[in-house]
Amino acid sequence: MANITRAQLILQLRLPKRYDLAVIGGGATGLGIALQASLRGYSVVLLEAHDFAKGSSSRSTKLAHGGVRYLARGEIGMVRKALQGRAGLLEDIPHLAQAISFVVPSYNWLGIGFYGLGLKLYEWLAGSRGLGKTGYLNAKAVLAHLTGLKADGLRGGVKYIDGQFDDARFAINLARTAQKAGALLVNYCRVENFNYQAGKINGLHCTDAESAETFSIQAACVINATGVWVDALCQQDALFSNEKVSDLITASQGVHLVVDKDFLPSEHALLIPDTRDKRMLFAIPWLGKIILGTTDTPRTDMPQEPLTYEQEISFILTEAARYLTRPPKRSDVRSVWVGLRPLVMKNKHQQVATGKLSRDHFIGLSSTGLLTVTGGKWTTYKAMAEDVLLHGIKSKLLHPEKISVDTAVTFMGCAQTGKPAVSLTLPQGIHLYGDEESSVNSLPGAEHWLLPGFSEAMVRFAARYEFARTVEDVLARRSRWLLLDSKLALSVAAEVADILIDEGVSNAQLQEFQSLALKYLPAPLSSDPDNYETAVSSLPG
Numbered sequence: 103m104a105n106i107t108r109a110q111l112i113l114q115l116r117l118p119k120r121y122d123l124a125v126i127g128g129g130a131t132g133l134g135i136a137l138q139a140s141l142r143g144y145s146v147v148l149l150e151a152h153d154f155a156k157g158s159s160s161r162s163t164k165l166a167h168g169g170v171r172y173l174a175r176g177e178i179g180m181v182r183k184a185l186q187g188r189a190g191l192l193e194d195i196p197h198l199a200q201a202i203s204f205v206v207p208s209y210n211w212l213g214i215g216f217y218g219l220g221l222k223l224y225e226w227l228a229g230s231r232g233l234g235k236t237g238y239l240n241a242k243a244v245l246a247h248l249t250g251l252k253a254d255g256l257r258g259g260v261k262y263i264d265g266q267f268d269d270a271r272f273a274i275n276l277a278r279t280a281q282k283a284g285a286l287l288v289n290y291c292r293v294e295n296f297n298y299q300a301g302k303i304n305g306l307h308c309t310d311a312e313s314a315e316t317f318s319i320q321a322a323c324v325i326n327a328t329g330v331w332v333d334a335l336c337q338q339d340a341l342f343s344n345e346k347v348s349d350l351i352t353a354s355q356g357v358h359l360v361v362d363k364d365f366l367p368s369e370h371a372l373l374i375p376d377t378r379d380k381r382m383l384f385a386i387p388w389l390g391k392i393i394l395g396t397t398d399t400p401r402t403d404m405p406q407e408p409l410t411y412e413q414e415i416s417f418i419l420t421e422a423a424r425y426l427t428r429p430p431k432r433s434d435v436r437s438v439w440v441g442l443r444p445l446v447m448k449n450k451h452q453q454v455a456t457g458k459l460s461r462d463h464f465i466g467l468s469s470t471g472l473l474t475v476t477g478g479k480w481t482t483y484k485a486m487a488e489d490v491l492l493h494g495i496k497s498k499l500l501h502p503e504k505i506s507v508d509t510a511v512t513f514m515g516c517a518q519t520g521k522p523a524v525s526l527t528l529p530q531g532i533h534l535y536g537d538e539e540s541s542v543n544s545l546p547g548a549e550h551w552l553l554p555g556f557s558e559a560m561v562r563f564a565a566r567y568e569f570a571r572t573v574e575d576v577l578a579r580r581s582r583w584l585l586l587d588s589k590l591a592l593s594v595a596a597e598v599a600d601i602l603i604d605e606g607v608s609n610a611q612l613q614e615f616q617s618l619a620l621k622y623l624p625a626p627l628s629s630d631p632d633n634y635e636t637a638v639s640s641l642p643g
Contacts, residue, residue, distance in 0.1 A: 105566045106281070107606075111288050112310060115317045121145045122500060124306060124321035126293050126335065128152075129159035130480050131463075132327035133273055134487035136287060137280040142491070144500065146285040147319060149308050151292040152406065153575050155273035158329050159480070160579050161441030163356060163395060164388050166191045166199055166265030166481050170224055171375070171382060180462045180482075182227045187481035188265045189231035195275065199267035201233040202386070204371045205247045207259040207425070214238065214258045217375060221262040234263035250366045250427055261370075266388065269480060270579035274568050289569050291317075293335070296324065298342055302471045312571070312609065323499035325490060326474040330404050330444040339472045350464060351476055353404050353442045357414045358395040359624075360437045360586055361430045365422075366392050374425060383421045391436065391586050394422050401442060407618065408440040415624050436587040437622045446477040465493050473499065538563075547601070552594045556581050561598055565605040572607075573598050573615040588622035595619070 123139050125132045128150030136148040150156075168185035169177075192199045206221070208214045218238055225236045237260070244259040245251060277287050290311040297305035297318065305320040326335045333349045340347045366372060366385050374383040377396070386393045396418060399411065415438065423429030446464040463478035463486045473494060478486045494500035542548065545566075547558025564570035564580035573595050578584040583591040599610040 108312070108571070111286065112313070112315065114286050115147075115288060115291070115308075115310075115319070119145070120320040120322065121147045122321070123147070123323045123325060123494070124149070124319055125325045125327055126306070127327035127329060128154040128273075128277070128287065128289060129157055129327070129329050130155070130269075130273060130276075130483040131329065131475055131478060131486055132325075133159075133276040133280060133287075134483040135325060135327060135475075135490050136285045137276055137283065138484065138487040139491060140280050140283040140285040146280070147321065148280070148285060148287045149291045149293055149306075149319075150287075150289045151311075153289050153571070153579060154277050154287075154569060155270045155579055157331075157406065158442050158444065159273050160270035161356070161358075161439055162269045162480060163358065163384065163386065163393065163441075164266055164269060165202075165386070166267045168224065168227065168264075168481065169479070170221065170373075173220055173223060177462070178227065181224070183485055184479065184481040185224075185228040186231055187483070187485060189228070189233075190484065191267060191272075191481060192233070192265050195267065195272055198272050198275070199265060201263050202266040202371055203234070203247075203261055203263050203369075204373045205239065205244060205259050205261050206373050206375060207244050207248070207251060208257050209255045211257050214260065218260045221260050225262065232263075233265065236260065236262040247370045248366065248368050248372055250364075250368065251372065252425055252427055265481075266386070267480075268389075268582065270582065272480075274580065277569060278567070287569070290571055296339060296342070296470075296472070298470065301343070301469075303339070323494050324472055325494075326472055327476075327490075329476060330442045332444070332474050332476045336468065336472070336474055339468050339470055343469050345469060347468075348447075350446060350466070350474070351444050352447050353401045354398045354445060355401045355408060355410075356395060356441045356443060357399065357410045357418065358393050358439050358441070358585075359415065359418055359430075359435050360391045360393055360439075361434050362436065363387065363390055363392055365426060365428055365430050365434070372425070374421070377421050379417075383418070383425075385422065385426070389582060389586055394418050394430070396421075398443075404442060407621075408442055409621055410438050410440050410624075412625070432624050435624050436589070437585055438624050439585050439622060444476050444478075463489070465489060467493065467497055471497070471499060473497070541567075552597060553583060553590055556583065556594075558597075558601055561601040562605055565602055565607055570602070570607075572609075572611040573602065574611065574618060576602070577615065577619075584619060584622060588619045592616060592619045 122144040123146045125136050125148040132148055136146050140146045166188045168181045172181050206217050221236045225232055239259045239261055241256045241258050245253055281287055291308050294307045294309055296303050303324045307318055309316045326332050330351055330353050333351055336347055372385040377383050381396050381398055383396050464476055466474045475490050495502045542559050542563045545559040545562045550558040561576055564576050568580055570576050570580050576598050577591045595615050599612040602610040
């Protein structure tokens with residue numbers, strides 16, 4: 103297992119080379135494109151301004167799902183595509199993904215039949231790629247599945263199966279696999295502007311955040327895959343052509359509170375499909391904790407490090423208290439984190455609630471040749487990558503002869519029918535990185551545990567083989583401690599910084615991480631934290 107250092111990555115950026123693809127953005131979409139393109143013989147460079155999966159791709163609800171709530175809006179095609187992607191994802195990364203059962207309790211008889219029919223349709227859409235049967239539960243069975251759920255008024259419920267995975271760990275696996283397949287991936291390297299020739303994009307300028315060195319990259323096809331931030335690059339490109347372009351994206355945020363497992367001591371997840379403000383509430387076991395949360399709070403700004411609205415914390419805790427026998431309080435919250443969702447606007451002048459916007463993806467080509475992709479979700483990341491490559495071929499930005507004969511039929515067939523390939527097909531000698539416990543344990547510090555299941559050797563492995571450059575990289579994405587328990591993450595931050603420095607990382611950004619980790623704790627409120635009406639009325643939108 104070769105260790106490619108930061109210096110070697112920068113050296114490759116300096117080399118004069120014309121790439122087939124330059125991908126901007128190191129989230130699920132960009133990494134998926136880099137892997138699929140490099141496997142098909144294209145030369146690829148991927149540039150990420152921050153860390154891989156720093157944005158939305160590491161802040162999902164950790165579910166590999168088709169989107170139950172999109173059925174009610176009639177988005178059957180999108181749900182079916184996501185369910186096929188779910189099956190492929192669970193097959194590709196069994197070390198990071200597994201099936202998880204959800205229980206939807208109902209406190210009225212009508213709800214049992216209504217939710218049951220919808221979830222039966224969800225199961226049917228998965229077809230032979232389904233994960234298990236949907237079934238009805240009586241009240242006693244619901245309580246047996248969900249220890250800690252309130253019994254008063256409970257009539258029964260519905261149980262269905264979905265998928266769960268570790269998003270950031272999967273992103274790092276994708277990055278390492280793309281690198282193994284020949285792609286050059288560099289994090290902390292910001293794209294500043296584009297190069298043009300004869301009115302068309304033929305490359306870009308980028309800057310290494312660590313050394314401030316600038317580079318000029320030539321590429322036949324430049325892809326804007328920056329998630330919720332795609333509009334900034336689209337607007338920059340439009341300045342060259344003197345065109346007016348409308349924003350593609352509006353954002354919603356999903357807020358997640360992490361509490362200890364004893365609030366819902368079950369291996370099953372709880373889903374409340376209709377809260378008092380018509381959103382979903384979930385309580386999901388993950389890595390020994392429980393994630394409480396909801397989605398679709400409108401957000402007009404799109405910060406790189408989004409923080410929750412205080413009212414959302416109160417709202418989630420208040421809603422959880424309606425269903426859990428032991429209601430969690432603010433002091434019980436171990437960490438709070440927010441994920442922004444890129445939602446494609448079909449008409450920017452039309453005021454539509456973010457919960458009613460699609461999670462399907464959008465691909466557009468500017469007059470200068472900038473290929474932009476946005477929207478989608480983790481379970482459709484591979485379908486998005488294949489769709490982008492097909493658009494590049496149709497637009498004559500990519501040469502179809504680059505695709506090997508063996509993969510051309512599968513690739514073009516999937517793209518033309520709109521069906522995503524449901525599993526990775528990797529050539530001999532290339533594997534999707536996964537469980538490498540033996541490699542980690544061969545490094546110094548394998549017996550030195552910083553936190554349960556987290557050793558000094560893991561920090562060294564992250565620095566040597568997983569592109570980690572800062573304390574945050576290690577504690578937020580190579581491990582998930584910042585999301586699980588920000589106080590515990592803070593307690594080992596200084597030691598993690600020392601290990602990174604010993605590994606040759608000159609600026610581990612310890613103080614920056616310490617400031618960030620404090621923001622992952624909910625601040626005490628002077629007002630009543632459980633006032634539902636105040637919480638809801640104060641929410642944006």
